[in-house]
Amino acid sequence: MNFFSSFQEKVQLHAASSTTTTKVSVPLVLLAAVGGLVVFNWALSILQLVLDLYVLPGVSLSKFGAAKKGQPGQGAWAVVTGATDGIGKEFALQLAKRGFNVFLASRTTAKLQAVQEEIGQAAPGAKVDWFPIDFAAATADDYAALAKAIGDRDVGVLVNNVGMSHNMPVPFHETEDKELENIVNINVFATLRVTKIVTPGMVKRKRGLVLQLGSFAGQFPSPLLSTYSGTKAFLIGFNAALGEELSRSGVTVQLLNTYFVVSAMSKIRKSSALIPMPKPYVANVLAKIGRQGGAQGRPFEGTVWPMQGLFDWIITNLVGTRYRLSFTYDQQASIRKRAIRKAERQAKAQ
Numbered sequence: 001m002n003f004f005s006s007f008q009e010k011v012q013l014h015a016a017s018s019t020t021t022t023k024v025s026v027p028l029v030l031l032a033a034v035g036g037l038v039v040f041n042w043a044l045s046i047l048q049l050v051l052d053l054y055v056l057p058g059v060s061l062s063k064f065g066a067a068k069k070g071q072p073g074q075g076a077w078a079v080v081t082g083a084t085d086g087i088g089k090e091f092a093l094q095l096a097k098r099g100f101n102v103f104l105a106s107r108t109t110a111k112l113q114a115v116q117e118e119i120g121q122a123a124p125g126a127k128v129d130w131f132p133i134d135f136a137a138a139t140a141d142d143y144a145a146l147a148k149a150i151g152d153r154d155v156g157v158l159v160n161n162v163g164m165s166h167n168m169p170v171p172f173h174e175t176e177d178k179e180l181e182n183i184v185n186i187n188v189f190a191t192l193r194v195t196k197i198v199t200p201g202m203v204k205r206k207r208g209l210v211l212q213l214g215s216f217a218g219q220f221p222s223p224l225l226s227t228y229s230g231t232k233a234f235l236i237g238f239n240a241a242l243g244e245e246l247s248r249s250g251v252t253v254q255l256l257n258t259y260f261v262v263s264a265m266s267k268i269r270k271s272s273a274l275i276p277m278p279k280p281y282v283a284n285v286l287a288k289i290g291r292q293g294g295a296q297g298r299p300f301e302g303t304v305w306p307m308q309g310l311f312d313w314i315i316t317n318l319v320g321t322r323y324r325l326s327f328t329y330d331q332q333a334s335i336r337k338r339a340i341r342k343a344e345r346q347a348k349a350q
């Protein structure tokens with residue numbers, strides 16, 4: 001009897017304890033479900049990142065009017081701004097090799113002639129035309145002349161490449177007025193004006209590709225480069241709005257979110273996995289049109305150079321804005337110190 005009642009007691013206690021366990025476990029189950037969803041979401045995001053950067057191809061350039069192989073000169077035109085050096089020159093060369101005729105809009109006539117010659121050798125048969133324009137000082141008449149020079153060509157691709165940064169990192173209150181004005185004229189107004197000249201034809205033909213050279217300095221506000229950073233941030237907003245508008249007319253728009261590339265502007269001479277030469281950088285862009293890489297969740301943007309895409313994804317997802325600002329300040333302050341020392345050395349040597 002004693003044994004029976006003690007057994008009954010144990011069963012009741014067990015039942016009571018399991019009821020309690022069930023009650024306590026509801027929030028735990030919810031928490032596990034939310035955790036599972038977060039992990040699943042991250043896994044999907046990482047899978048998409050890897051596929052975009054390393055596996056999936058971009059949209060074919062034939063969609064934008066590239067000539068078929070063996071028919072140079074028969075394709076649509078590509079307009080490239082700032083086309084005599086660095087990234088812009090590579091776009092001009094590679095687009096010509098891939099079946100476009102190219103129209104170069106840049107500052108220095110002698111350099112335009114040299115690039116025309118270089119394209120003639122690299123892509124025989126491709127037509128090359130150019131128009132000299134200083135986007136820092138261009139007036140309404142200059143833009144009208146540019147529009148006239150482009151005329152009614154069938155433009156399939158526009159690369160809004162021309163850009164200017166600060167001579168060296170500088171506190172905003174010490175920025176020279178002329179530098180500030182030039183940066184805005186080149187990075188903002190030239191992009192707006194040239195886009196306004198070229199896109200009506202694309203809309204009419206319901207075909208085209210507009211690429212904008214964006215910068216990490218636009219995505220992540222960069223102290224001591226505040227004017228440059230602000231103009232590149234402008235491009236992000238402009239690009240997304242334009243992208244949605246033009247998508248309704250079959251025109252593709254993409255901002256190329258770019259970290260450093262070896263060039264005169266970046267003043268970097270040695271390439272690395274993170275900082276490519278213009279040639280492989282541009283080849284990769286042209287192979288990945290429409291892919292977002294590290295720019296997930298940001299419509300009409302792409303960070304498709306593999307290490308830069310990973311870098312973008314990591315900073316966006318894992319690093320807080322406050323830390324990014326103070327890190328970038330320290331980084332740019334150190335670059336400024338070195339640039340000032342170099343300028344002093346050069347002044348002494350003269």
Ligand SMILES: NC(=O)c1ccc[n+]([C@@H]2O[C@H](COP(=O)([O-])OP(=O)(O)OC[C@H]3O[C@@H](n4cnc5c(N)ncnc54)[C@H](OP(=O)(O)O)[C@@H]3O)[C@@H](O)[C@H]2O)c1
Pocket residue numbers: 081082083084085086087088089105106107108111133134135136137160161162163164165186213214215216258259260261262263264265266
């Ligand atoms: N390089 C990087 O690390 C990096 C990073 C992020 C974004 N970006 C962006 O990529 C784009 C190209 O940069 P990049 O490094 O290739 O530059 P770059 O090597 O300095 O070449 C600039 C090109 O633009 C032309 N240009 C400069 N000022 C001009 C003006 N006032 N009017 C007309 N043409 C002008 C230059 O012509 P001249 O030869 O006559 O001077 C040259 O052809 C820029 O929009 C830049 O913001 C570059």
